[in-house]
Amino acid sequence: SGACDSVKTVCTLTKATTGCGGCKPLVVDLVNETLKTLGRKVSDHICEHFAYNRRELYDIITVKEIKTFDEAIKSHGKGSGCEICKPVLASIFASLYNEIATEQETIQDTNDRFLANIQRNGTYSVVPRVPAGEITPDKLMVIGQVAKKYDLYTKITGGQRIDLFGARIEQLPLIWEELINAGFESGHAYGKALRTVKSCVGSTWCRFGMDESVSFAIEIENRYKGIRSPHKLKGGVSGCIRECAEARGKDFGIIATEKGWNLYVCGNGGATPKHAVLLAENLDNKTTIALIDRFLMFYIKTAPPLTRTAAWLDKLDGGIEYLKQVVVHDSLGIAASLEAEMHRLVETYKCEWKEVVQNSTLRQRFRPFVNVNERDETISFVPMRDQKMPSPWV
Missing domain, CATH: 3.30.413.10 (Sulfite Reductase Hemoprotein, domain 1)
Known part of the structure; x- marks a missing residue:
């Protein structure tokens, strides 16, 4: 009927993409191709704040040597930005200038902002890099000691490394400090990298x-x-x-x-x-x-x-x-x-977690509340096979 003229309206009416999100690329393609057959103009702009697609923005930022989101939106956009364009530009800046994610924290999504994947109970995962899956017994023991000290759930991943789950946000710099001192680096499991x-x-x-x-x-x-x-x-x-x-x-x-x-x-x-x-x-x-x-x-x-x-x-x-x-x-x-x-x-590569661990100002960002130094008491776990898991949702 033509009443649904955007991906957003289709998703609102049909609830498509509201589960795991795996179908979103298919839904986007379906909506765009249908609109084209109806003679509608289909925009590839990244969002309402920038009248460009990602490739065009990449070229603009390269040629103009733009270094910040504020500079980009002032010169080539409008408004204050959104949850779509901010991470896109953050990615472009990182690809061009190799700046670490903490340098412009307010344009990052949660995972990049705190350099860790947020889990369903508000805790985070820690994934040190293990190049090609090769690891010494000494480094294996360090991972075990850190996991035991901070009571983290451990699992070997499909990418031949070890994932540590259940870290509270305020524990992240402490955990990474021990790992980096043992010779580990960020595994970038949280980033588009x-x-x-x-x-x-x-x-x-x-x-x-x-x-x-x-x-x-x-x-x-x-x-x-x-x-x-x-x-x-x-x-x-x-x-x-x-x-x-x-x-x-x-x-x-x-x-x-x-x-x-x-x-x-x-x-x-x-x-x-x-x-x-x-x-x-x-x-x-x-x-x-x-x-x-x-x-x-x-x-x-x-x-x-x-x-x-x-x-x-x-x-x-x-x-x-x-x-x-x-x-x-x-x-x-x-x-x-x-x-x-x-x-x-x-x-120009730099380990993002090493930069955080060595910077007291950056370390201060890793806390559950911005106004008080208290832990989040709503986080809870239940036992599971000699380890733990997040408490079930009620």
Whole structure:
């Protein structure tokens, strides 16, 4: 009938996207395509405060060298901003200037503002980085000691690291101080950034291994750690075609063969699983990294907000063949600049939690109430299998 002329009105009337939110991309596409068939104009602006899409804003901020949200909305927007445009611009600033999330805290969502994933009872999770899943016994014991000291629920994740649940907001700097002193870094589980680069044991231990997958995965994870993007990023390195690291289910995946590395891109698991597709084959380590540099920077520059690489590729004109031309064959003549931009991000990396731990002013932000130094007594737990879980909702 034409009465519903926006995603918002459709969601209000049908309750679509009000559950887990997994159907939202499909709903957005359905509404936009239907409006187009009705002859309606469909806007790709990020919100009512900026008459630009993310790619246009990225270019504007780059050219104008805009560094703050206030400067951006004053010169190219209107109003005071919202929960949509603020995190989008925060992501762009981080991708361009590698600033840590705490530098403009009021434009971050809750997870980035407190550098941790908020859980359903108001506590937070702590996820230290464990590159490629390799960890020493000493570091394992530190995680165990910290978890026991702060009574945290512990679970090994699918990304080959250890998640600690149930941390109160005021405990976060204390927990991270102990972890950082033991040599850990932020795992960025809370951010739209690189999460993990999963690996098998490769030729170091496995009799089927074609190459040293763990060492290469560690190198790659340490290279791209902390780099912000339109959505989270996951990688994988498998030492042979048996694919124990599930590299073809990642945003970028590398598989060893007798002739070198094969590089796959734009895969993911989640609600809509998709195998990654072959970008280039028979590569050495240096060439593989150069192509990943180009691929990630091209994605960061051009993808809409909250769009994984698989969905981005689906909507990219020309698809994988166009992506090959740009990334592998440098058809646009931008390969050198993409590599240079990635190099700058790599060289300016800072562990966000280390910055917080060493800054008394930043540490003061981590408390449940802004006006009193008291703990939140509404948080409660119940026992579960020798650990604990949040109390059930009544």
